[in-house]
Amino acid sequence: MENHRAEEEILTVKGLSVSFTQYDRGFGRKEIQAVTDLDLRIRIGEIVAVVGASGSGKSLLAHAVMGILPYNASMSGEILFKGTPLTSGRVRRLRGRELVLVPQSVTYLDPLMKTGQQLTKGRKNPEILEKCKNILSSCGLGLEVMDKYPFQLSGGMARRVLISTAAMEDAELVIADEPTPGLDKKTAMGVMDHFRQMADRGAGVLLITHDLELAVRSADRVTVLYGGRTVEETEAFSFLDEGLLKHPYTKALCRSMPGKWPSADALENDRESGIPDEGILEYMRKEYGR
Ligand SMILES: Nc1ncnc2c1ncn2[C@@H]1O[C@H](COP(=O)(O)OP(=O)(O)OP(=O)(O)O)[C@@H](O)[C@H]1O
Ligand code: NI
Known part of the structure; x- marks a missing residue:
């Protein structure tokens, strides 16, 4: 991964739309547009965060890239991995190797397999075990978790095992869907350090999170979604x-970050923000129709 041009895009999403067909009893079919005309680019060495409220389409974006949308979904638009279209055959070959997902739900761990096997994929050489040890420790876990089944782990531990599983592969694109809930701040930042190291080695990282503060602290760029659309894309x-x-x-999201509340005086003279008096959610409902 050393000789790539710095500006090379690992992931290019152009005009992605995802909709669902729902069948109402007696009323026929209804299309539900969940993601609309989304663009996203991740270059080598970059961490790009996608933030947005629950239901804004973050996981669907991840699942579209990984080729694991549910059967009743249809998508349009273009998804390129290293400049070449990510066809269903190609994504199947790359998934779990060059293209790795840290899923939102810990139920993605195989309940019947000890975590050690899931981490090493059965590989037993000393380098793999050493790597495994290092990754687990940077996620705040000891080697003893390798001997446990997923049901023997707490939610936070299971999440850290999921992250470690992804980190074991020298992936070129890592998509982490809400990797940090249930983790304390220190562990969460440790996990983010790990993603940064992967990016420094030439990977691209897509960080999906509710936690704007984490996004701002760890990512290079942030894309804000609302109702399946991009509201803003910024450094x-x-x-x-x-x-x-x-x-x-x-701007309203920015103000909701801890320690970011403007003073009463500033709010009094707040002509610049453009945050409407009616409240941001009411405004968004009118502008975005949901
Ligand atoms: N299988 C499905 N059938 C119908 N609608 C769906 C399906 N999966 C997702 N949706 C809809 O798509 C929208 C986006 O869902 P998505 O899971 O991407 O949200 P999210 O931003 O990841 O939310 P969260 O932060 O809660 O994980 C939601 O409004 C949801 O209702
Ligand atoms: Ni989600």
């Missing part, structure tokens, strides 16, 4: 200065 540092953000929804 992470823009969140340190609200004036660099464009959309009122992003």
